[in-house]
Amino acid sequence: xxxxxxxxxxxxxxxxxxxxxxxxxxxxxAHVVVTGRDEAALQGACERTGGRAIVADLADPxxxxxxxxxxxxxxxxxxxxxxxxxxxxADMDPGRVDALLDVDLRAVLHLTRLLxxxxxxxxxxxxxxxxxxxxxxxxxxEAVYAATKAAVHTFADSLRPEVSGHxxxxxxxAPGVIDxxxxxxxxxxxxxxxxxxxxxxxxxxxxxxxxxxxRPHQVVPRWLGLPARLRGGAPGVYRSLERRxxx
Numbered sequence: 001x002x003x004x005x006x007x008x009x010x011x012x013x014x015x016x017x018x019x020x021x022x023x024x025x026x027x028x029x030a031h032v033v034v035t036g037r038d039e040a041a042l043q044g045a046c047e048r049t050g051g052r053a054i055v056a057d058l059a060d061p062x063x064x065x066x067x068x069x070x071x072x073x074x075x076x077x078x079x080x081x082x083x084x085x086x087x088x089x090a091d092m093d094p095g096r097v098d099a100l101l102d103v104d105l106r107a108v109l110h111l112t113r114l115l116x117x118x119x120x121x122x123x124x125x126x127x128x129x130x131x132x133x134x135x136x137x138x139x140x141x142e143a144v145y146a147a148t149k150a151a152v153h154t155f156a157d158s159l160r161p162e163v164s165g166h167x168x169x170x171x172x173x174a175p176g177v178i179d180x181x182x183x184x185x186x187x188x189x190x191x192x193x194x195x196x197x198x199x200x201x202x203x204x205x206x207x208x209x210x211x212x213x214x215r216p217h218q219v220v221p222r223w224l225g226l227p228a229r230l231r232g233g234a235p236g237v238y239r240s241l242e243r244r245x246x247x
Contacts, residue, residue, distance in 0.1 A: 001076065001126045001169070001211055004029030008211070009074045011058065011111070012081030013051075013068070014041035017130065017178060020204035021078055022049050028208060035067050035081070058107035059099055068114035073122070076211045077115050079108045079152070080130040097144055099234070104148035109155065116168070123167035126211040127221040129156045130203070131174045133219065136195070136228035149174075160216065169214030176224045177202045 008025045009188050012018040013034025022032045022045055032051035034057075042053035054070045057061045058081050082104045112127060119125025131182055134142050135149025153172050160170040179197040199222055206218045219225035 003212055005075065006030045006075040008076040008170045009033045009071050010078045010080055011035045014038045014045055016082045017200045017203045019045045021080065021207050022051060022199045022210045024204045026050065033071050064107050064110040064114060067111060073118055074115050076126045077112065077123060078128045078207055079111065083169055084145050086141050088141060100144045100148055105151050108152055119168045120166050125168040127170045128207050128210045129172045132174050132175045133174050133224050136174055147165045170218050171210035171215055173203060173206045176221060178203055
């Protein structure tokens with residue numbers, strides 16, 4: 001994908017990973033469209049990128065339709081918007097379960113469904129899904145969030161062979177702990193001393209690389225891919241280490 005002159009849609013583009021991603025694509029010469037719920041924050045992002053803002057709540061079933069209609073033809077879709085939750089699943093409010101499913105999974109599927117046909121017709125496109133290490137390993141007290149991210153990862157793996165040979169790439173980028181407002185917004189601060197949070201710009205760089213090269217999968221930071229591989233290849237060993245050192 002040649003990014004200079006491409007049109008890129010970044011969901012959740014008002015702060016954190018999304019905002020840094022928009023800036024990185026702008027630096028690469030792309031035209032950026034950002035979406036989010038906070039109009040003032042979106043305008044701030046657009047002032048830094050010269051991009052266009054679409055105010056939309058992806059928790060609303062009509063949100064994805066509204067974004068797709070206003071965005072127009074898109075070359076690169078970065079499905080980044082997401083919300084989190086920390087706490088025991090047994091104590092989780094049903095409305096919060098639905099909110100995570102709506103934003104972190106349903107909106108991703110519907111927005112992709114709406115924009116993919118145009119990419120296939122033009123034989124040009126890149127789909128980048130921001131997942132999470134939680135979706136690759138599972139994380140205590142984040143069961144629903146981890147489940148949505150695992151579902152998105154599997155969706156991307158399933159979609160990739162469908163569009164192979166049609167000029168459209170499908171990539172996932174799985175961040176670990178990132179220094180963004182995400183933890184404050186989920187209602188529980190990150191308190192562990194290890195792994196330490198890394199800058200959102202590192203994830204943004206991986207997203208841009210995915211769009212440019214079509215690389216199927218990246219974990220950021222890269223070393224976190226090791227426990228994910230261990231869980232898949234030696235689940236008994238992984239569970240033993242998890243019990244000893246925590247998720």
